[in-house]
Amino acid sequence: NGGLPMTFDTEAYPLPASASLGVGYALLNTQLHNFKLSTQLNVPFYDEWSVGVGAEYVFANFLYGRLGYTVNSADRSFSTGFGAHLALGFTEYSVDYTFRPLPDYGFLHSIGVSVSF
Numbered sequence: 001n002g003g004l005p006m007t008f009d010t011e012a013y014p015l016p017a018s019a020s021l022g023v024g025y026a027l028l029n030t031q032l033h034n035f036k037l038s039t040q041l042n043v044p045f046y047d048e049w050s051v052g053v054g055a056e057y058v059f060a061n062f063l064y065g066r067l068g069y070t071v072n073s074a075d076r077s078f079s080t081g082f083g084a085h086l087a088l089g090f091t092e093y094s095v096d097y098t099f100r101p102l103p104d105y106g107f108l109h110s111i112g113v114s115v116s117f
Contacts, residue, residue: 003015014045014046016044016046017044017045017046018042018043018044018045018047019042019043019045020040020041020042020043021040021041022038022039022040022041023038023039023040024036024037024038024039025037025038031060032059032060033057033058033059034056034057034058034061035055035056035057035058036055036056036058037053037054037055038053038054038055038056039051039052039053039054040052048072048073049072050070050071050072050073050076051070051071051072052068052069052070052071052073052076053068053069053071054066054067054068054069055067055068061085062084062085062086063082063083063084064081064082064083064084064085064096065081065082066079066080066081066082066098067079067080068080074103075102075103076100077100077101078100078101079098079099079100080098080099080100081096081097081098081099081110082096082097083095083096083097083112090117091115091116091117092114092115092116092117093114093115094112094113094114095111095112095113096110096111096112096113097109097110097111097112098110098111098112
């Protein structure tokens with residue numbers, strides 16, 4: 001976000017802006033098994049920095065399992081999820097589930113279903 005600050009009444013607030021750097025590496029990459037590790041550094045210009053690390057395992061390009069952890073972030077710490085992805089002709093179907101605890105709110109469960117063609 002660039003440009004002039006957002007103004008509310010007589011007070012001006014800078015627009016949210018951040019820099020991010022991420023790297024990932026596939027430790028295992030065969031026809032049936034794929035295992036990736038990744039990390040991302042987030043540096044907001046007007047807030048605290050945070051670092052996220054994650055791992056993903058994929059079996060037969062069909063079943064997915066994920067784990068993640070974010071350091072130095074107030075609303076995120078641990079997350080996990082799994083999903084399935086199926087390609088039939090020109091159409092792809094996927095289902096994803098994610099779980100993570102949120103301070104003051106309990107547990108967040110997210111379910112996503114998508115069809116693309």
